Amino acid sequence: MNALEVSDLSFAYGAREALRQVNFSLPAGHFAALLGPNGAGKSTLIALLTRLYDVQRGDIRVGGHSLQASPRPALRQLGVVFQQSTLDLDLSVEQNLRYHIALHGWSRRQGATRIDAELARQHLTERRHERVRDLNGGHRRRVEIARALLHEPRLLLLDEPSVGLDPASRLALGEHIRQLCRVQGISVLWTTHLLDEVQPSDDLLILHQGRLVARGRADSVSQAHGGTLGSAFSRLTAAGAAS
Known part of the structure; x- marks a missing residue:
């Protein structure tokens, strides 16, 4: 298919x-x-x-x-990364991802597993507690990609x-x-x-x-x-x- x-x-x-x-x-x-x-x-x-x-x-x-x-x-x-960023700059990387998980109605445990997996895949594990505002453009894009892949599209x-x-x-x-x-x-x-x-x-x-x-x-x-x-x-x- x-x-x-x-x-x-x-x-x-x-x-x-x-x-x-x-x-x-x-x-x-x-x-x-x-x-x-x-x-x-x-x-x-x-x-x-x-x-x-x-x-x-x-x-x-x-x-x-x-x-x-x-x-x-x-x-x-479908996972989407738009041209204009839709991240909350004043939240941490992990907080942005947790907000997305909540919108999907997943449990905290399910969400934590998916967040850990995508942060590792995007090489962002060590930056999970950093504010998005403090990241460079390339790392912000990776956060958006991680968010788009959380629900495994x-x-x-x-x-x-x-x-x-x-x-x-x-x-x-x-x-x-x-x-x-x-x-x-x-x-x-x-x-x-x-x-x-x-x-x-x-x-x-x-x-x-x-x-x-x-x-x-x-x-x-x-x-x-x-x-x-x-x-x-x-x-x-x-x-x-x-x-």
Whole structure:
């Protein structure tokens, strides 16, 4: 079963189409980069995947469950890290995670076990009592990832997660997330507009003017459309390319 299936997805703001018949799937354990220029429709797609917007046409299935027909089981399979941080800066790392556990209605014992596991996985155990305000940007992102994984979702959605990070932190975060895919079998959809965040072996989706103009392994897409990812991206997102 695929972790994510998007079928004939379209969405419009009045007369303006933001997404037009988008189709793709994401198998278990895969890292997929969703790449597109500003205004391509990435933010609209994220809003639909997280149910901030209701689907107008088409369907989204997470872990086999339709977001429209079965939203609760679908959302239980989804972990999300938004572009803008939603952590409470004045609480400690552990307090932020405990608040999330409480929202899920888990017992304190269950929560403690999951928190210990995710703090260890994100290399944050020694920082559990530090205030989030005192962490650097990379460690704050790891706290958000730990929080998103507490309920053991099948799909992790990261919306421009490297915004505000320095190059070394961006690279380390990307490697860390790919390692989670390999070791835990989690599927990841990582949205970005930065070409250097995409590796040749990644699954790649290129969105332009609301249409999915390319999908496949990044190296295959590059070879089919110019030889390098930069040239392929330029060609696929040129004026009128999606019309």
